[in-house]
Amino acid sequence: MARNVSTQAKVGFTIGAWAIALLLFSPILWVILTAFKTEAEAIANPPTFLPEHFTLENFGAVQDRSDYIKHVTNSILVSVGSTLLGLIIGIPAAWSMAFAPSKKTKDILMWMLSTKMMPAVGVLIPIYLIFRDLHLLDTVHGLTIIMTLINLPIIIWMLYTYFKEIPVDILEAARMDGAELWNEITHVLVPMAVPGIASTLLLNVILAWNEAFWTITLTSGRAGTLTAFISSFSSPQGLFLAKLSAASLLAIAPILILGWFSQKQLVRGLTFGAVK
Amino acid sequence: MATAQTRNLARTMMAPAVVLLFIWMIVPLVMTLWFSFQNYSLINPMMTGFAGLANYTYVISDPSFVQALINTLILVLGVLIITVIGGTFIALLLDQPIWGQGILRILVISPFFVMPPVAALIWKNGFMHADYGLISHLMRFVGLKPIDWFAQYPLLSVIIIVAWQWLPFATLILLTALQSLSEEQREAAEMDGANAVNRFWYIIMPHMSRAVTIVILIQTIFLLGIFAEIRVTTGGGPGFASTNIAFLVFRTGILSNDIGAGSAGGVVAVIIANIVAFFLMRAVGKNLDA
Numbered sequence: 001m002a003r004n005v006s007t008q009a010k011v012g013f014t015i016g017a018w019a020i021a022l023l024l025f026s027p028i029l030w031v032i033l034t035a036f037k038t039e040a041e042a043i044a045n046p047p048t049f050l051p052e053h054f055t056l057e058n059f060g061a062v063q064d065r066s067d068y069i070k071h072v073t074n075s076i077l078v079s080v081g082s083t084l085l086g087l088i089i090g091i092p093a094a095w096s097m098a099f100a101p102s103k104k105t106k107d108i109l110m111w112m113l114s115t116k117m118m119p120a121v122g123v124l125i126p127i128y129l130i131f132r133d134l135h136l137l138d139t140v141h142g143l144t145i146i147m148t149l150i151n152l153p154i155i156i157w158m159l160y161t162y163f164k165e166i167p168v169d170i171l172e173a174a175r176m177d178g179a180e181l182w183n184e185i186t187h188v189l190v191p192m193a194v195p196g197i198a199s200t201l202l203l204n205v206i207l208a209w210n211e212a213f214w215t216i217t218l219t220s221g222r223a224g225t226l227t228a229f230i231s232s233f234s235s236p237q238g239l240f241l242a243k244l245s246a247a248s249l250l251a252i253a254p255i256l257i258l259g260w261f262s263q264k265q266l267v268r269g270l271t272f273g274a275v276k
Numbered sequence: 277m278a279t280a281q282t283r284n285l286a287r288t289m290m291a292p293a294v295v296l297l298f299i300w301m302i303v304p305l306v307m308t309l310w311f312s313f314q315n316y317s318l319i320n321p322m323m324t325g326f327a328g329l330a331n332y333t334y335v336i337s338d339p340s341f342v343q344a345l346i347n348t349l350i351l352v353l354g355v356l357i358i359t360v361i362g363g364t365f366i367a368l369l370l371d372q373p374i375w376g377q378g379i380l381r382i383l384v385i386s387p388f389f390v391m392p393p394v395a396a397l398i399w400k401n402g403f404m405h406a407d408y409g410l411i412s413h414l415m416r417f418v419g420l421k422p423i424d425w426f427a428q429y430p431l432l433s434v435i436i437i438v439a440w441q442w443l444p445f446a447t448l449i450l451l452t453a454l455q456s457l458s459e460e461q462r463e464a465a466e467m468d469g470a471n472a473v474n475r476f477w478y479i480i481m482p483h484m485s486r487a488v489t490i491v492i493l494i495q496t497i498f499l500l501g502i503f504a505e506i507r508v509t510t511g512g513g514p515g516f517a518s519t520n521i522a523f524l525v526f527r528t529g530i531l532s533n534d535i536g537a538g539s540a541g542g543v544v545a546v547i548i549a550n551i552v553a554f555f556l557m558r559a560v561g562k563n564l565d566a
Contacts, residue, residue, distance in 0.1 A: 004381070005364045009372075010372075010373050010374065010375070013372040013373065014376070017366075017369045017370055017372070017374050017379065017380055018380065019368055020369065020384075021384050024383065024384055024387060024440070024443065024444070026385075026397075026410075027385075027387070027398045027402065027403060027440070028386055028390065030398070031402060034402060042408070043407070045407075046417070047408070047410065053428045060345065087292050089292050092289035093289060093290045093294070096285070096286035096287070096288065097286075100283060100285075102286070102511070104512070111297075112293075113513070113557065114301075114553060115297050115300065115555060116497075116551070117497055117553035117557075118301060118305070118546060119500055119501050119545045119546060119548065119549040120501055120503075121501060121521070121522045121527075121541070121542050122305065122308055122542040122543065122546035122549070123304035123307075124306060124310060124526065124542065125307075125311060125530070125535055125538050125539050125542060126303070126308055126311070126539075130304075134285070149297070151298045152293060152296065152297060153297065181282075193436035206389065209391070210389070210390075210391040210392065211448050212391055212392040213503050213504065216393070216504060216507065217526070217530065226391065227393050230393045230397060231504070231507075231508050232455055233397060233472070234507075234508040234509075241401055241402065244402075245398075247395045248397060248398055251394050252389065252391060255389050256386060256389045259385070260382050263385055266385075266448065267387075267421075267448055267452045269446070271494065
C-alpha cells in the first residue's frame with residue numbers, strides 16, 4: 001500500500017481526487033442545502049450556497065402534502081419483508097448447494113442467475129393482469145412477493161459465495177462428533193455464516209428500497225413506497241424546489257447511511273461473486 | 277461423503293427456491309408470448325382472437341419502435357462509455373496515495389444509493405432547470421445562455437443522469453479489482469523501468485479486463501431496462517425522442533391498454549436481453565470454475 005511518492009505528487013492526487021468526488025457528490029449536497037432553504041431562496045438568482053434563512057418548514061409541508069410517514073412505512077415493510085422472506089427461502093438453498101453440491105449445482109446456480117436477466121418489461125403485462133385479477137394491485141404484500149422474487153437470485157448467490165468460504169472440515173468434525181444435522185446448522189454453521197447473512201440482508205434491503213419499476217407500475221395511493229412518493233413530485237406546482245429537495249432528502253437519507261456501511265458487500269453482491 | 281440422506285435433504289432444502297423461481301420465470305413469460313399472438317385490448321373488449329404476427333408487424337413497423345430501439349442503443353452505449361472510461365480514471369486516482377481516501381470513497385459511491393426517481397428529479401429541477409437549475413446559474417455566470425436540457429437534448433439529459441448513477445458502481449468495482457493487483461507485480465514493473473503509461477497498458481489493463489467485462493455486462497442488463505428516469509423527467513418525449521424499449525412497452529401496454537402489442541414489444545425486449553445475458557453467463561460461469 002505505502003508506495004513511496006513525493007509529497008508534491010500526493011498533494012496533486014489529493015486535490016484531483018477531492019475535486020472529482022465533490023463534483024459527483026454535488027447533486028446530493030445541493031439537495032441537502034436546498035431542503036433547508038425557503039422556497040423563495042431556493043430559486044433566487046444568483047443562488048445562495050448555505051441557507052440564509054434556515055428553515056424546517058419544508059419537511060412539515062411534505063408530510064402534509066404527500067404523507068411521508070405512510071410511504072416510508074411501506075418502503076420499510078416491503079424492503080425488509082421481502083429480504084427476510086428471501087433469506088428464509090434462500091438460506092436452505094444456498095446451504096445445500098455450498099455443502100452438498102451435486103453435478104447439477106452449477107447449472108442450477110447459473111439458471112437462477114438467468115432469471116435475473118429477464119427484463120421487467122417482458123413480464124410487466126402478465127404480472128399486471130395477474131395482480132389485477134387477484135386484487136394484489138396497490139397492496140404491500142403483493143409488492144413484497146414481487147420484490148422477494150426479483151432479489152432471490154442475488155440473495156442465493158451472495159449466500160452461496162459466503163457459505164463456500166466456510167471450511168468444510170469444521171462441519172465434518174462436527175458430524176464426526178455425532179452432531180445432528182439441525183445442531184450442525186444452528187451451532188456450527190450459523191455463527192460462521194452470520195456475517196455473510198448480514199451483508200446479504202443489508203444489500204438486499206438497499207436494492208429493494210431503491211427498486212423503482214415495480215413499485216411505480218404496481219402501486220398508487222395505498223401501498224406506494226418512497227419511489228412512488230417521490231414520483232408524485234414530478235409535476236411542479238407553484239414554488240416547490242425546496243419542498244422537492246426536502247422530500248428527496250427524506251427518501252434517500254436512510255438508505256444513503258446504510259449504503260455507506262455496505263460498500264464492500266455491494267461489489268460482491270452485484271457482481272455475483274465474480275469480483276471480491 | 278454425502279450420504280443419500282444428505283442428498284435428499286439438500287434437494288428438499290433447495291426445492292422452494294427452485295420451484296418459486298421456475299414459476300416466476302415461466303408463467304409470465306408464457307403469458308407474454310401468448311398475449312403477443314392475440315388481439316387483446318382493454319379498451320376494446322370486442323377485439324379478440326388469434327392475431328398471428330399482426331402485433332409484431334404492428335409494433336416493428338411503427339416508426340416509434342425503430343426510434344425506441346435506436347434510443348435504447350444510444351442510451352446503453354453512451355452510459356457505458358462514460359462510466360467505464362470515467363470509472364477507470366477515478367479508480368486509478370483513488371488508488372493513489374491520497375489524504376482522506378475513506379471519505380472520498382463514501383462521496384464517490386453515494387449517487388449509487390439514490391433511488392432512480394430522486395436522482396432524476398434532483399437533476400431535472402436542481403441542476404438542469406432552465407431558470408433556477410444550478411447549471412443554468414453557472415452558465416449565466418460565465419455569460420452563456422442557459423440550456424433547456426429536456427426540451428433541447430432529452431436523450432442526452434437522460435444519459436447524463438443515468439451515467440451519474442452508474443459511475444460509482446463502475447468505479448467501485450474497478451477499484452476493488454485494482455486493489456487486488458499485487459504490490460510486488462507493480463514494484464517489479466517499476467524496477468524494470470516501465471513508465472506509468474506502460475505499466476497501465478501491460479500490467480493494469482490485463483489485470484482489469486475481467487472486471488471491465490463484468491461492469492459492462494451487468495450495467496447493460498440494468499441499462500436496457502431504464503424506466504423511472506424517463507418516466508419522471510421527459511415522459512419519453514418530446515414525441516418519442518427519449519423513449520426506449522422499456523418505456524415504449526409501458527406506454528403501449530399499460531397507458532394505451534393494448535395488451536397484444538405491448539406483449540409483442542415485451543418479447544422483443546426479452547430477446548435483446550437474452551443476447552446480452554448469454555455473454556454475461558459465460559463470463560460468470562468461467563469464474564465459478566476458477
